[in-house]
Amino acid sequence: MPDELEQRLRDSLRAYADLVDAPQSDDLPTPSAAGTTPRPTVRRWRTAVLSAAAVAAVVSWSFWLVTSDDPGAESTASSAVGAAESGTALSEQPREGDSAAAAQDAAGSVLSVPASPSVGVAYAVDLHTHCGVLGLEIGGIWFAADPPLVEEGAHPPPGWDEPDQHGTVTLMSADEAVFTDDAGHEVRLRSTGEPVRPPFCE
Amino acid sequence: MLVALSAGEVEAVDQPVAVGAEWDVALIDLYRAQRLPLLRLAVLLTDDPATAEDVVQDAFVALQRRWHAVDPAAAAGYLRTSVVNGVRTLFRRRGVARRHLHAVGPEDVPSADLAVLLTEEHREVVEALRTLPRRQREVLVLRYWSELSEAEIAEALGIARGTVKSSAARGLASLQKQLGDRRAR
Numbered sequence: 001m002p003d004e005l006e007q008r009l010r011d012s013l014r015a016y017a018d019l020v021d022a023p024q025s026d027d028l029p030t031p032s033a034a035g036t037t038p039r040p041t042v043r044r045w046r047t048a049v050l051s052a053a054a055v056a057a058v059v060s061w062s063f064w065l066v067t068s069d070d071p072g073a074e075s076t077a078s079s080a081v082g083a084a085e086s087g088t089a090l091s092e093q094p095r096e097g098d099s100a101a102a103a104q105d106a107a108g109s110v111l112s113v114p115a116s117p118s119v120g121v122a123y124a125v126d127l128h129t130h131c132g133v134l135g136l137e138i139g140g141i142w143f144a145a146d147p148p149l150v151e152e153g154a155h156p157p158p159g160w161d162e163p164d165q166h167g168t169v170t171l172m173s174a175d176e177a178v179f180t181d182d183a184g185h186e187v188r189l190r191s192t193g194e195p196v197r198p199p200f201c202e
Numbered sequence: 203m204l205v206a207l208s209a210g211e212v213e214a215v216d217q218p219v220a221v222g223a224e225w226d227v228a229l230i231d232l233y234r235a236q237r238l239p240l241l242r243l244a245v246l247l248t249d250d251p252a253t254a255e256d257v258v259q260d261a262f263v264a265l266q267r268r269w270h271a272v273d274p275a276a277a278a279g280y281l282r283t284s285v286v287n288g289v290r291t292l293f294r295r296r297g298v299a300r301r302h303l304h305a306v307g308p309e310d311v312p313s314a315d316l317a318v319l320l321t322e323e324h325r326e327v328v329e330a331l332r333t334l335p336r337r338q339r340e341v342l343v344l345r346y347w348s349e350l351s352e353a354e355i356a357e358a359l360g361i362a363r364g365t366v367k368s369s370a371a372r373g374l375a376s377l378q379k380q381l382g383d384r385r386a387r
Contacts, residue, residue: 013246013331013343014347015321016246017245018242019316020242020254022237022238023241028262029260122267122268147294168268180267182268182271182280183360184281184286186260186264186287186288
C-alpha cells in the first residue's frame with residue numbers, strides 16, 4: 001500500500017506540475033526590469049527602489065540633521081546619502097577606504113560592513129543570528145530584518161548558521177538593503193534611522 | 203555580533219558585485235534550462251503561479267548577484283534551495299503582515315486554482331497535500347517530484363536527514379489517512 005501511495009503521489013505531482021506551461025517571456029530578470037514581467041500579485045519593491053533613492057536619502061539626511069548628536073553617525077548617514085544621490089547605485093565600486101575598512105575583527109572571525117558603504121555593492125558580512133535574524137548594522141545605522149526571522153526560543157529558522165551566517169549585504173538605497181548567502185537565504189533589511197540595535201536575547 | 207573594524211585584512215572580503223552586472227552565457231543557459239522546472243517546483247509549494255514566478259525570478263536575481271561566488275556545478279541546487287527558502291520567506295512575511303496589519307494585501311489573493319484542471323484522482327491527492335504542514339509538503343514534493351535523495355533534501359531544506367525521514371513518513375501517513383477517508387465516504 002505505501003508503494004501504491006508513493007506512485008500515486010508521484011503521478012499526481014507530475015500531473016499538477018505539467019499544468020504549468022513554459023513562460024512566454026524569455027526576458028532575463030533584473031532588479032530594475034522585474035516589473036516588466038507578468039507578476040501581477042506581488043509588490044515590486046525593487047523597481048521603485050533606485051528611482052526613489054534620492055528622495056529617501058534626502059529624508060534620511062534631514063532626519064539626521066535634526067536628531068543626531070553624534071557627528072560620526074551624521075557623517076555616516078550623509079555618506080550613504082551621497083552614494084544614492086550621485087546615482088551610483090548599480091555600478092559603483094567600493095572606495096579604497098571602504099574596502100580597507102570592511103575587514104575582520106581582532107579574532108579574525110566576524111565580518112562587518114564598512115563605515116561608508118556604497119549603494120549597489122555587495123559586502124561580505126557575518127550576520128549575527130544567535131537570537132534570530134533580526135537585522136544588521138550598516139554604516140552605523142541599524143537595519144531591521146523585514147520581517148525578522150525568529151523561531152521559538154529566540155533562534156534563527158532551520159538552515160541558518162548560529163551564531164553568525166556568512167553572506168553579503170547590498171545597500172539598495174539609503175534605507176533599504178538585502179542580505180543574501182550561499183544557502184539561498186535572502187533577507188530584506190530596512191533602516192530604522194537609528195544606530196540602536198535590539199537588546200540581545202541572553 | 204558586529205565589532206570594531208580593523209584595516210589590513212582586505213583579502214578576507216568578497217569581491218564587490220554590481221547588482222546590475224551583465225549575465226554571462228552560462229547563467230543565461232542555466233536560466234533557460236531551469237526556469238520551468240523551478241517554476242513548477244514553486245507552484246507545487248505555493249499553488250499560485252504568479253507567486254511562483256516571483257519567487258523564481260528572485261532566486262535568479264539572487265544567483266546573479268552571487269554568481270562570482272557560486273560553483274556553476276552547484277548552481278541548480280542553489281536555485282532550488284533559494285526557491286524553497288523564498289517560498290518560506292513569502293509565507294512568513296504574509297503571516298507577519300496578517301498578524302500586524304489585519305488586512306489582506308493584493309499579494310494574498312491567490313491566482314486561479316490550477317488544480318481544478320486535474321482529474322479527480324489527482325485533485326484528491328493535491329488537496330490532501332495542501333493540508334499538510336509546510337515542511338512535510340516540502341519534503342514530499344522534493345522526494346516524489348524532484349526525486350531528490352534524503353541527503354539532498356536535507357541539504358536543500360537545511361534540516362537533518364532524520365527530520366527528512368520523519369517528515370516524509372508523517373506526511374505519507376497523513377495522505378494515506380485522508381485519501382482513505384475520502385474513498386470511504
